[in-house]
Amino acid sequence: xxxxxxxxxxxxxxxxxxxxxxxxxxxxxxxxxxxxxxxxxxxxxxxxxxxxxxxxxxxxxxxxxxxxxxxxxxxxxxxxxxxxxxxxxxxxxxxxxxxxxxxxxxxxxxxxxxxxxxxxxxxxxxxxxxxxxxxxxxxxxxxxxxxxxxxxxxxxxxxxxxxxxxxxxxxxxxxxxxxxxxxxxxxxxxxxxxxxxxxxxxxxxxxxxxxxxxxx
Amino acid sequence: xxxxxxxxxxxxxxxxxxxxxxxxxxxxxxxxxxxxxxxxxxxxxxxxxxxxxxxxxxxxxxxxxxxxxxxxxxxxxxxxxxxxxxxxxxxxxxxxxxxxxxxxxxxxxxxxxxxxxxxxxxxxxxxxxxxxxxxxxxxxxxxxxxxxxxxxxxxxxxxxxxxxxxxxxxxxxxxxxxxxxxxxxxxxxxxxxxxxxxxxxxxxxxxxxxxxxxxx
Numbered sequence: 494x495x496x497x498x499x500x501x502x503x504x505x506x507x508x509x510x511x512x513x514x515x516x517x518x519x520x521x522x523x524x525x526x527x528x529x530x531x532x533x534x535x536x537x538x539x540x541x542x543x544x545x546x547x548x549x550x551x552x553x554x555x556x557x558x559x560x561x562x563x564x565x566x567x568x569x570x571x572x573x574x575x576x577x578x579x580x581x582x583x584x585x586x587x588x589x590x591x592x593x594x595x596x597x598x599x600x601x602x603x604x605x606x607x608x609x610x611x612x613x614x615x616x617x618x619x620x621x622x623x624x625x626x627x628x629x630x631x632x633x634x635x636x637x638x639x640x641x642x643x644x645x646x647x648x649x650x651x652x653x654x655x656x657x658x659x660x661x662x663x664x665x666x667x668x669x670x671x672x673x674x675x676x677x678x679x680x681x682x683x684x685x686x687x688x689x690x691x692x693x694x695x696x697x698x699x700x701x702x703x704x705x706x707x708x709x
Numbered sequence: 710x711x712x713x714x715x716x717x718x719x720x721x722x723x724x725x726x727x728x729x730x731x732x733x734x735x736x737x738x739x740x741x742x743x744x745x746x747x748x749x750x751x752x753x754x755x756x757x758x759x760x761x762x763x764x765x766x767x768x769x770x771x772x773x774x775x776x777x778x779x780x781x782x783x784x785x786x787x788x789x790x791x792x793x794x795x796x797x798x799x800x801x802x803x804x805x806x807x808x809x810x811x812x813x814x815x816x817x818x819x820x821x822x823x824x825x826x827x828x829x830x831x832x833x834x835x836x837x838x839x840x841x842x843x844x845x846x847x848x849x850x851x852x853x854x855x856x857x858x859x860x861x862x863x864x865x866x867x868x869x870x871x872x873x874x875x876x877x878x879x880x881x882x883x884x885x886x887x888x889x890x891x892x893x894x895x896x897x898x899x900x901x902x903x904x905x906x907x908x909x910x911x912x913x914x915x916x917x918x919x920x921x922x923x924x925x
Contacts, residue, residue, distance in 0.1 A: 525820065528743050600820055602879070604741065604813060609882045622880070626887055645888045646899035649873045649880050657869040660876070663818070664865050666825045666835070671842055673859045683862035691906055 510548050512538035518559050522594040525601035526556045556602065563598050564618045573625045575632035578651050579689040585655035586681045596659050622648075637695035647692060654687050726764050728754035734775050738810040741817035742772050772818065779814050780834045789841045791848035794867050795905040801871035802897045812875050838864075853911035863908060870903050 516537035520529040531552055535542045549555040571584040589596045612619045629647050632638040638647070658664070658680045668675045732753035736745040747768055751758045765771040787800040805812045828835045845863050848854040854863070874880070874896045884891045 524743070525741070527740070597820060599879075600816070603876065604816055604820075608878045612882045612886055618879070619882070622883060623887075626883065643889045643895065643899060645880065645883060646896065646903075649877050650870065650899070650903050652877065653869050653873040654866065657865045660819065661865050661868065662824045663815075663834070664838070664861065666828045667838060667842065667861060670828055671839075672861045679859065680862065683859060683866070687862075687866050687907055691903055 509538065509540050509544065513540060513545055513548060513555075514559060514562070517555050518563070518598065519594070521556055521559055521601060522597045526552065526605040529556075531555075553606075556606070560598055560602050561617050563595050564621060567595065568621050568625075573628055575628040576637045576695040578638075578647070578692040579685045579694050582651055582655040582688040583681060583685045585652070586658075586684055589656060589659045590677060590681075593659065596656065600660075632695070638692060642692075650691065651688055654684050657684055725754065725756050725760065729756060729761055729764060729771075730775060730778070733771050734779070734814065735810070737772055737775055737817060738813045742768065742821040745772075747771075769822075772822070776814055776818050777832075777834050779811050780837060783811065784837050784841075789844055791844040792853045792911040794854075794863070794908040795901045795910050798867055798871040798904040799897060799901045801868070802874075802900055805872060805875045806893060806897075809875065812872065816876075848911070854908060858908075866907065867904055870900050873900055 513534065516534045517529070520534050520537070523529075529552065531545055532542050534555075535545045538545070545555070549558060567585070567588055570588050571581060573581050609616070609619070612623060614620055614623065625648055626644050629638065629644040633640040633642075633644065658677075668680075672679065729750065732750045733745070736750050736753070739745075745768065747761055748758050750771075751761045754761070761771070765774060783801070783804055786804050787797060789797050825832070825835070828839060830836055830839065841864055842860050845854065845860040849856040849858075849860065884896075888895065
């Protein structure tokens, strides 16, 4: 049913909608919301502008859909584990290194979409953020994560560190000439080390060294 | 000479150029590079499109000028001191909180300008970054900053933490409802604490506790 074939001959409405979303994802990543053209998206998806508007009320709605889908994809691929935030940060680093265009989709939205005033549990992106905050809070309550930090600051700081080198493209020209080790794995290691220093991964052995010793 | 009067009657070419730059700064912050219109910038600056092109070859050159000016303004206002990176992060936080539109100017460039392949010392923004890297390197050599970090990672991480809450606008709706303390000063304190944990401010007393004690 969910035919994602690229052939123009494929005519089920599911696959047309899928093609619209795929073309929109590419256009939004490249040009942003104001910059993307619905007629170009329709052409790329082998359909009409009218058909695009029948699926999605307008360009903003189409962006919201693509953006939520991408947020969901990154959350699924990286799985925030509040007892191992350094591991999570490494996965986020890897995800965006493999899909730099997906990072751009979110970045345009930060500039072009007016943020909501209040969290809305019906909004899938908001619901995903709320689940992450809740995981952090529960790890703190369970003694697995330093409870002195506000869970919101933990989430913002970890996300921010994980994406440091994806965000700061203006620093890229300096890497090959000035970095001690210019490899991407050196950048990843620094990000993971920073998260580990702030929010160390929890392990049973850290809380129960006596018990761990007694097993030997 | 550097008359920044807003009156249309002011007719020195210096003040016309200043008005073009001011109008461009506002247009780029709001709409980005592709989104800004040179004719609207000219109208806002009480001059002609042709005059704008006489000062600046094109919209990209005008953006480069505005962007470099803003980079310079933030560097001047915040003064990276590699022996007190938490203090620096606090100043960067304050600067962008007071001038959120300036943060947007840089953010659009990250999406819309292809980064240079190599550092260019003639480029004032590159030169400013190279000075920052050098300050970090010298503080490390002087034993004032942990030398195990690559100076590039230090700079990227500190910048990233300082701007965490400016960047992640999608987290803003959650603050009033979920933060333990929703105040902006609580966000600032978290950012400064994170930088302090990673790169503690240096003081003579830290290096010479015995001498400090002997003074009592």
